Amino acid sequence: MIKICTVYFEGLYKPEYVSKLYRSLKRNSTVPFEFICISDNKNIEADVILPYNHLGDVKRHWHKLKFFSPQFAYQQPGDDIIIMDIDQVIVNNVDDILKWEVKENELVTYENWWNSKPNPFAAVNPLPINGGFYKFKSGSLKFIWDEFSLNPEYWQLHYYNKGDVHYKYYGEQNYVNWKLEEHNCVINKLPAQWIGKYADTNRENIVLNKMYSTKFNTDFMILDDVNDNIKIVHFLGVGKVIHGNNDSFIEKHWKL
Amino acid sequence: MRIICCRFGNKFTQWHVDNLKHMIDEYSGLKYDSFEIIEDDLFGNWFNKFQMYDRFRDGENLYFDLDVVIFDKLPNLIRKNFTLLDDTWWRERAHTPLNSSIVSWTGDISHIWNKFKQKQNHYLKTYIRGSDEWYFKNIEYETYDKICPSIKDYIYTKPSNYSVCTLGQMHHLQEEGWTGWYSNYFLPKTRI
Numbered sequence: 001m002i003k004i005c006t007v008y009f010e011g012l013y014k015p016e017y018v019s020k021l022y023r024s025l026k027r028n029s030t031v032p033f034e035f036i037c038i039s040d041n042k043n044i045e046a047d048v049i050l051p052y053n054h055l056g057d058v059k060r061h062w063h064k065l066k067f068f069s070p071q072f073a074y075q076q077p078g079d080d081i082i083i084m085d086i087d088q089v090i091v092n093n094v095d096d097i098l099k100w101e102v103k104e105n106e107l108v109t110y111e112n113w114w115n116s117k118p119n120p121f122a123a124v125n126p127l128p129i130n131g132g133f134y135k136f137k138s139g140s141l142k143f144i145w146d147e148f149s150l151n152p153e154y155w156q157l158h159y160y161n162k163g164d165v166h167y168k169y170y171g172e173q174n175y176v177n178w179k180l181e182e183h184n185c186v187i188n189k190l191p192a193q194w195i196g197k198y199a200d201t202n203r204e205n206i207v208l209n210k211m212y213s214t215k216f217n218t219d220f221m222i223l224d225d226v227n228d229n230i231k232i233v234h235f236l237g238v239g240k241v242i243h244g245n246n247d248s249f250i251e252k253h254w255k256l
Numbered sequence: 257m258r259i260i261c262c263r264f265g266n267k268f269t270q271w272h273v274d275n276l277k278h279m280i281d282e283y284s285g286l287k288y289d290s291f292e293i294i295e296d297d298l299f300g301n302w303f304n305k306f307q308m309y310d311r312f313r314d315g316e317n318l319y320f321d322l323d324v325v326i327f328d329k330l331p332n333l334i335r336k337n338f339t340l341l342d343d344t345w346w347r348e349r350a351h352t353p354l355n356s357s358i359v360s361w362t363g364d365i366s367h368i369w370n371k372f373k374q375k376q377n378h379y380l381k382t383y384i385r386g387s388d389e390w391y392f393k394n395i396e397y398e399t400y401d402k403i404c405p406s407i408k409d410y411i412y413t414k415p416s417n418y419s420v421c422t423l424g425q426m427h428h429l430q431e432e433g434w435t436g437w438y439s440n441y442f443l444p445k446t447r448i
Contacts, residue, residue, distance in 0.1 A: 038433075050433035055267045057425065066428070071411070071436040149426060150408060 002033040002080045002098055003138075005067040009040050009052050009060065014243060017086040019045040020254050024090035028231075031098040033082075036073050038063045048073065057152045059169045061131070065148050065176070070139030079138035087235040087242060088132060089198075091226045091253045097190060100135060105185050107176075108135040110234070111192035113215060114208055121204045128187055129180070131173035132234050144179045196221050196233040200240055225249050257316040257334065259288045262305045264297035271445065272322040272430065278443040284419070285329035286318070299380060302387050303372070305356065310369040319359040323427050324404075327441045328419035331403060335360040338368070340391065341422075342399035346406055352389040354397070357422045358404060368395055407438065414438075 004025065008018045022035045022045050037046035040054060050073060052063060066072045067083050075081065080102060102108050110133050115126035148155050159171025180187060193216040199205050212221035219227050226233060226249050235242055242254055259280060263273050273293055280286050294307050308319060316334045341355040371394065372379060383390045391397055407421040414437040415421065423429055429438055432445055
């Protein structure tokens, strides 16, 4: 069984993010999957809703780490677990992503092709993984949750206190990456051209379009519609939202 | 014999109280006369537990935190003198070696309550890491033998030599969505 696992909490995003992701994954795939969401809103649309406990020790995006435990979300041995952020727009068939083979002790993630020259907006010292998408075999990376759960309060502020991230309770990707390195895990990437990155300024999007075109020897990433090679567009970045955005490709693909 | 637990605030719900009673009734082998719940939130923290030393001044008393898993017949936990857990056989000593997840006494030990009340404000400001440090530094106590490990060392395999574990920081294991050997002993959520 493929389990697609997400986290939603009231605040920056709206419940429609979960519905639109869920329905667009269904629309754009033929592969059976179960869609799971940790949420503080019991009315969101998912196959399984698990509680987001505001009174517990785990904060914000760190809830994603629970899915690394084989004891969470009714996982069974052999399940393929996919953790996805909800700020993504599915624009083409994703069967190849859902069925992408993953082995024990391996994490499959997005290639952050945009975090390189000549992008002046690229992250400094970017991580080799992208927290927007993790795929792994159930339980094979359980140490990520097990070791975090011994001291969540420490880890959730560790990368902020070190100065590696600039917002409190950020750094979940840093932690996952460090644990993967510590345990000598394999990190593999989906084909880079399958993933688009959308920024919230025209200037950055122009740069990204040119980069995409040059890097993959194809058309621009997004003009009126999305390049045919792209399957998912990610709106990653602090505070970036999809709603309120009037671009035609969003109206076409980000819908119920 | 009296079983006691304490529930206040929003972190623990009626399910946690019902769950403790369920595990005691189904697995512990304990026979008791009353099941008492302290719910008055006088201090907003775990010093609320101290109310039991004021309220229950006679007979045999056995207290459990709500975040334990009881999965087999318990050894005799009733003690004459004030007795609680010493965790230093499975963790570092930290600011206190003590853990009041399980407490027992017989008769009147209201001196604990009285001592706390005498300088209540001072103690609440001083012992911000919890009441177990207060016990350690302020009163006479006895400790149990190695009867109650932390579940953190037994997440994937049920311990064979014990019948109760503390959840400690692992409260999440009592939330919906977690399934392991421990969840077989919890009260099903649908039964609330």
